[in-house]
Amino acid sequence: MTQMKSGLLILAVLASLLTGCAGMKPTIFLHPEYNFGYIEKVAVIPFENLSKEQGAASRATRLFVSELLATESFEVVEPGEVSRALEKFATIRAAQLTQAQLVEIGKQLGVQALFLGSVNESSSMRSGSASTSVVTMVVRLVETDQGVTVWSATHTEGGRGFWASLFGTGQKSESEVTRNCVKKTLKTLIN
Amino acid sequence: MKRHNGHIRRVIFLVAFLFCSGAITAELSATDAIEALTGKTVAVLPFANYTGTSHAVTTIVPMIYKELSQSGIDYITSTDLRPTLRQYRIRSVGKIGSADAHSIRESTGATVLLAGSFDVYREEGNPDVAISLRLIDVEQMKIMAAVSIAATGEDFAGLFGVGRLSSAEKVAQRLVEKLFKQLRKDLEMASRRHQDEKAGHRLAVVTFDNITDTRYAGEIVSGILVSGLVQDGFEVLEPGLVDELMLRDQIVLRGEIRLQLLRELADQYNLDFLITGRVEGFSPQRGSVEETHPEFEFGARQLDASTGKILATYDGNTSGADSETILGLGRCHSLGELVARSFKGLRKTIRKESERRFE
Numbered sequence: 001m002t003q004m005k006s007g008l009l010i011l012a013v014l015a016s017l018l019t020g021c022a023g024m025k026p027t028i029f030l031h032p033e034y035n036f037g038y039i040e041k042v043a044v045i046p047f048e049n050l051s052k053e054q055g056a057a058s059r060a061t062r063l064f065v066s067e068l069l070a071t072e073s074f075e076v077v078e079p080g081e082v083s084r085a086l087e088k089f090a091t092i093r094a095a096q097l098t099q100a101q102l103v104e105i106g107k108q109l110g111v112q113a114l115f116l117g118s119v120n121e122s123s124s125m126r127s128g129s130a131s132t133s134v135v136t137m138v139v140r141l142v143e144t145d146q147g148v149t150v151w152s153a154t155h156t157e158g159g160r161g162f163w164a165s166l167f168g169t170g171q172k173s174e175s176e177v178t179r180n181c182v183k184k185t186l187k188t189l190i191n
Numbered sequence: 192m193k194r195h196n197g198h199i200r201r202v203i204f205l206v207a208f209l210f211c212s213g214a215i216t217a218e219l220s221a222t223d224a225i226e227a228l229t230g231k232t233v234a235v236l237p238f239a240n241y242t243g244t245s246h247a248v249t250t251i252v253p254m255i256y257k258e259l260s261q262s263g264i265d266y267i268t269s270t271d272l273r274p275t276l277r278q279y280r281i282r283s284v285g286k287i288g289s290a291d292a293h294s295i296r297e298s299t300g301a302t303v304l305l306a307g308s309f310d311v312y313r314e315e316g317n318p319d320v321a322i323s324l325r326l327i328d329v330e331q332m333k334i335m336a337a338v339s340i341a342a343t344g345e346d347f348a349g350l351f352g353v354g355r356l357s358s359a360e361k362v363a364q365r366l367v368e369k370l371f372k373q374l375r376k377d378l379e380m381a382s383r384r385h386q387d388e389k390a391g392h393r394l395a396v397v398t399f400d401n402i403t404d405t406r407y408a409g410e411i412v413s414g415i416l417v418s419g420l421v422q423d424g425f426e427v428l429e430p431g432l433v434d435e436l437m438l439r440d441q442i443v444l445r446g447e448i449r450l451q452l453l454r455e456l457a458d459q460y461n462l463d464f465l466i467t468g469r470v471e472g473f474s475p476q477r478g479s480v481e482e483t484h485p486e487f488e489f490g491a492r493q494l495d496a497s498t499g500k501i502l503a504t505y506d507g508n509t510s511g512a513d514s515e516t517i518l519g520l521g522r523c524h525s526l527g528e529l530v531a532r533s534f535k536g537l538r539k540t541i542r543k544e545s546e547r548r549f550e
Binding site for chain 1: 444447448449490492494
């Protein structure tokens with residue numbers, strides 16, 4: 001009986017170690033008083049790339065727009081219009097835009113809220129014949145009346161899950177991992 | 192004994208057929224006259240060369256001229272067109288704006304323009320070639336037909352590899368022949384549609400943004416998409432017309448559009464939709480056929496031309512190995528072909544959305 005118990009314990013520890021490599025649960029902030037029903041039209045400011053992989057933020061932004069549209073919750077402004085509105089602030093990093101500037105951009109685009117974000121990590125690791133991709137994204141939603149953040153989420157996706165570690169199955173491309181990361185991040189705002 | 196001999200003959204015939212099946216995939220050269228171009232002069236514009244090698248131009252251009260001659264088309268070569276291009280300072284290659292097209296017509300009498308690009312031309316390893324061509328009616332500034340075609344030497348291999356082509360020149364030769372056959376077919380289809388007065392929805396493609404390491408990937412895939420949409424029966428705006436408006440505003444947009452410009456395009460050309468997107472992965476097969484395969488990743492969106500609203504998005508991420516069934520069968524070796532296959536889903540989405548909007 002004791003042998004069986006210790007065997008189960010070892011298995012549980014092993015499983016938790018292996019699953020620990022896979023994505024974490026997202027960290028979320030939701031403004032407790034904000035009425036999200038007010039938002040009809042949004043714009044996505046191109047995400048910043050804080051990772052070492054070139055094009056990671058660009059891919060994440062595109063997938064974010066696609067997934068956002070797929071939820072059919074908001075109307076999304078054409079990215080070309082966003083670029084035009086941002087021309088005036090070309091020298092400022094998106095993360096450093098002041099509240100007043102965010103309000104101005106929102107007014108120019110005719111949107112109730114802006115999505116801003118960054119790809120903090122996007123990497124691929126190869127061990128033997130298997131490769132693993134990890135993507136971490138931080139996204140926030142800023143309402144354009146006062147420039148206040150009303151939602152924010154951080155999510156890490158990727159790594160190798162239990163079965164993938166054990167049998168070397170379920171390898172995902174960076175694009176798939178990014179898409180899953182975007183989906184799970186958005187899910188914290190739109191169910 | 193006689194019966195036995197007949198049996199052997201049948202077997203030999205079958206084996207010979209299987210051996211040669213790869214070698215006979217390319218058909219005979221197009222020699223019939225193209226009705227839609229009878230009595231018209233076609234000016235051949237300088238082709239855009241995205242291949243990174245001048246061999247593509249020196250090899251493919253004479254093949255195109257040969258096919259034009261065999262089809263009985265009256266044409267002006269791009270070399271003969273050079274003084275006119277210089278006179279009117281026409282610098283664009285592979286596409287043309289309205290003002291430039293009309294200048295060419297006035298100067299040369301050409302009522303149809305042949306424009307296009309050499310997208311891929313790889314000589315080493317498994318030779319890979321991709322070509323895009325468009326016929327443009329100058330009067331209406333309308334694309335009459337557009338074809339994008341691609342193949343590798345491996346694609347011509349039959350049983351036991353018989354028929355495999357080892358030189359890019361031979362692959363190009365087969366492709367040019369096939370391309371003209373397709374052009375003829377498309378022109379006939381277009382003329383039938385015209386007779387039935389079935390006008391397709393009008394759309395424009397803004398050159399895709401490119402974040403890959405391959406130069407011109409955006410231009411290449413946009414050209415392939417234009418060809419696919421024209422074949423679907425859409426009236427696609429000549430890409431040079433979109434560039435013409437951007438040039439006037441002194442802006443270069445890739446993978447996006449500004450509302451003001453979109454409205455102008457919609458008003459001026461009676462546009463229904465606009466398609467644009469971004470190329471994020473574009474790599475050809477490198478090394479041996481067994482080890483590697485081409486890869487393509489993109490995202491595209493369809494916009495309502497009158498409101499600028501995003502109607503649909505489509506993301507694709509494919510590799511040549513995705514279509515493999517067993518023992519390498521069904522594998523896609525050509526990058527151009529992979530792009531065309533990947534775009535099938537996007538084209539279906541565009542068709543669906545267009546039908547839904549005009550129900």
